[in-house]
Amino acid sequence: MVYVLLTSEQKMDEFNLKQFVGTQNTAHEVLQKLLPVIKESRSVQLRDCGVTDEGCAALASALRSNPSHLREMDLTGNEMGVSGLNLLSDELKDLHCRLEKLQLRDCGVTDEGCAALASALRSNPSHLRYLDLSGNKLGASGVKLLSDLKDDPHYKPEMLDFKMLV
Template structure:
């Protein structure tokens, strides 16, 4: 088998590997292909022929291999696996893609730049291998769009806090995020999706991720996301799951309706529910909703210590209910807003 076919086949097999167990081997193999390393290993490998011929052929093969790797990065730009090809380019002394994206970063023009799919992958690689710990990732620093989120999803997964608010995200992003939440490699604890047009269908997709045993999410912010009673049913189901770690939920500036508030209230009384903070600013909650919430918070099973109901219409009866509740000895609420 010609050398170029051998290296290209190795790249293909690494990309096809489901668990990435061939990545390190590929880096090692491509490192050995360099003329400098082949000179060191020539005695062991028992090369034949003149050294100049070997070096010339090796340089040509390396160039073709580098071009092939870049081609695969362009073809697989939406796949997380292509990120693992960037160390191969570094191994072969060709960091051009990474250098190009680093120049964008240093100039501060990433958010306005027209990045190619390969450059998005390079950006993900640079962010993942940066010296700084991925504590908080703010998508708005780069670009607010579904495409940007999908390209940088590996970075989102590696971060503890993902700020994705006001990023023009849609249902498409919710499906990808649900998959990320179900990943064993995800580090996400806080997720802010406020001010995106997710609608019920998007939140329902997201709820499937919350219900997964691998999901570690503790804080979810969904204010101004077009949530109605339909999505509240999905969220309530996820919160009732034994697997949910969610402690804080922000549904402000949505329209859960009476039935949505009742669904959320009922789940607060479930001893399995871990929710401690619920924010429902300006959700058009009336006396009936206040009565349901008061009953839920009064339950001995409730873990709620902060309930934010600003901008709603409790009516006289709602005010009386919560006034009496706060005076009760069993009330755990530390803050009622």
């Protein structure tokens, strides 16, 4: 069971939950219960926590409800599907979204998920400066999309990492 107390005056700089052990349903329930804390955090780290499409829906909700507050999100080691990435990408398109750093290392991102992310970054190129997609299942079309994005004069990332799995 998870208990969180956060008053309206409190803000968290960093919310960090690493290697949460539980079923996918448990991980989703924990994310739902912690959503008020996540919404008020500037940095959210959910590494190896079993975040799936349902968890991405909760995180997209956090971005939607407080788009200018959350600046960093680390979802390394979670197996997200295309629909989850589409939900996150839709929120990244919002011009109010101020997310600056997104880590999706080893998350099973495919060319389709990569296309959604590239589209979002073209729609709102001014904020996200660090995107890590290393260790994912990118094919030639995903790599091309990211390479084109690196060369786009409107989007100048400080770091765009997309090493393919060998």
